[in-house]
Amino acid sequence: MNTTWLNEIQWTADGLVPVIAQQAGTGRVVMFAWMNRESLALTVENGYAVYWSRSRNRLWRKGEESGNQQKVINIQLDCDEDVILLEIEQQGGIACHTGRESCFYRTLENNEWVENSAVLKDPAEMYKK
């Protein structure tokens, strides 16, 4: 694979880049995560989002446990070349580990964070082995 395009990204000192994932069609922003060089290359190769888990310090093939993979429609880069935007098709319609469509499930209303969307699936169901 030609990987010249990877060199154009301004990686952090830790070798990461922030990634915004947005549902194709609706435009709903469903997730924010990080990728390293390897995970972004794998994302392009496989056509499904692979992130870098900073908490687990390893590759995180989105949906590896829950089955909720993200099929990548396109990959965009910002003006400073240090943020990636993914348009994705969220398999299962659930991006959040809480069982919701989007991780952004709280909206500020009158100085309070108020839930804006429902749990579609019990996380206990999503992550059972």
Added chain:
Amino acid sequence: MNTTWLNEIQWTADGLVPVIAQQAGTGRVVMFAWMNRESLALTVENGYAVYWSRSRNRLWRKGEESGNQQKVINIQLDCDEDVILLEIEQQGGIACHTGRESCFYRTLENNEWVENSAVLKDPAEMYKK
């Protein structure tokens, strides 16, 4: 102002939170930037986005030079309480300092970053004093 809601945010060690700005209606993601506590409080108070510029190390009232302010429609928080999503109405239709609607103006096509949108206004026009 009641600021309890600010305490629920998991700020970075530097006291910042990443912010995604998305055009209301179209869902176009136009920008990614950072806020500190003060800038987020000012954003809510004023109804227009105020960021924290890491390069200039100061408050950055979006549009202070270009006039391209961002009217805030709503503010959402993610499951880990460490990322903010703003739905905004972009004044002037230009969020990017390059004169484009969105900072995400390049799409990966056949291993190359290809421009996906046009310059709407010459930056020299936007930033002249």
